[in-house]
Amino acid sequence: MLSFYKTVNNRIQQIPQAEDGCWISAISPTEEEVAFLVGDLGVDQEFVRAALDEEETSRIEKEEEQTLVIVDYPTQQTETENTILYSTMPMGIIITEKMVITVCLRENPVISEMANGLVKNVQTHLKTRFLLTCLLRIAVRYLQYLKQIDKISHYVEQQLHKSMRNKELIQLLGLEKSLVYFSTSLKSNEMTLEKVMRGRIIKLYEEDEDLLEDVLIEIRQAIEMCNIYSSILSGTMDAFASIISNNLNIVMKVLTCITIVMAVPTIVSSFYGMNVPNIPFPNFWFPIAVSIVLMLIVTVILIKKDMFH
Template identity: 50%
Template sequence: MIEYFKSDARLLSPLYEFEPGCWVNLVRPTSEEITHVLATTGVEEDFLRAALDPEESSRVELEEDQTLLIVDIPTLEESNVEQDESKIFGTLPMGIIVLPNTVITVCLQDTTVLRGIAQNKVRDIHTAMRTRFVLQILLRVAGLFLRNLRMIERDFTKIERRLYDSLKNEELIQLLGLSKSLVYFSASLKGNEVTMEKMLRGRILKLYEDDRDLLEDALIEIRQAIEMAGIYSSILAGTMDAYASVVSNNLNIIMKVLTVITIIMTIPNIIFGFYGMNITGNDLPFAYWWWVPVVISIGGCIGAWIYMKRKDLL
């Protein structure tokens, strides 16, 4: 999909074809669309295809008067657990190509970062001011990371509340999914931080004073997101360790109870085993009183239960 937008009176208006000073948005473009953009804008083909590789890492590349920025953005993935209320997040590369007369964005998915800009949810967008427009995109990427981290924290709190009551595999799988999301976020955020720090030096894009302030704001949010991801990862790791300890402790309690029950049930077996031996009745006490072994068995069981209760074995 190809979309063209151009700012007019601080609002973005869609265009039907390319114009100098516009913003070109590519979402999972086809080969024909890539060929069309190459012919109309003169962008480097390697730059255009770089962000279409889902394994591409965050980086900056310069080629004559063209600049390629690749940053990772958070995406929502589908959960493999049925009726799973928590969310699993991943990251996806997004390419931002700055040309002398336009800005091109390339991504494999239609993200809320760019869709919000296209729907005029961001104020003071000027597509002709290429550097400022790129920095506004980066600021929205940082904000999206922070929002998704807060969503992870809320999902973690919900799971934690029912974790120690249910002790089911579903909760453990959900925690593993959140842990996986935090690992992806941490790696992507650190890559984005390095890319923005390179931009802050002013060698990649010419920065004016307002642009520098905007980039510093984006860097602050990225670093805050890195710190939040680290804190949440530590809390999640501690919770999973506690979960394992609770499961192990519950198993020990169950085994202890079963052992006590087995010991108590052994007493009647021993007593009735004596009276069931193939010997003459005169050799056993009370051999002809059937209720005697029953009483002895019951008394032995009660005595064993009292003893174990006093020893705190139950």
């Protein structure tokens, strides 16, 4: 789907067709729409194809008068009930002489916020500033999702304190995996931003330097938060794994003690069940009494040894 936007009186508005100084949003474009971008607007076909590759990593590339910036933006998805996983997807920002084109495989909140006018100071004719504004929104989105991950992990930990279930452990494992995705993508985005900061590929203006520094600060803060949360979550997983293993050992110990106590009547009954003459007190009540006494003795010994805890 292709949508065309342009800043008019400091407000972004949707326009019917492409024109100079506009922003074109291409979300999961069809072959006809890709042909329009390449044939009618002269966009490099390799740039468009690269932006639509789900496995593409963050990078910056320039070809003649066109520049491609690919960044990873965060996404969230609900796999099962009460189970949320986070991952990243690539988004391409193509800067030409006359316009800016964003290309992505699916609709994302960053593009939606900018298209709906929820982001201030979006200037489609100022291509460098538009790029930096987009990168800043992506960095802010990372921080929002990281805070959500922290809240979810805290809630799951509270549930695990009440009962050890596989569901909560799988949720923690999914969050740990999400943090790995975030960490990898954020580091790639940071390297791309550092290349932008050098000003060799994209021309930087003085009024854009503060915005670029803000983007870098947000990205580095997100990287730091991601590393901290990942360390905490990894330690939590190890701790709960030890707790589960310890609980299993306690259960096995208790069951073993019960088995030992229950084995006493079997041993006594085995002696009196033998077809041997001259067994003392060959009465029905005697082996039962002996079994009860021995069971009590064994139970007291095991309790004193603290074997039932």
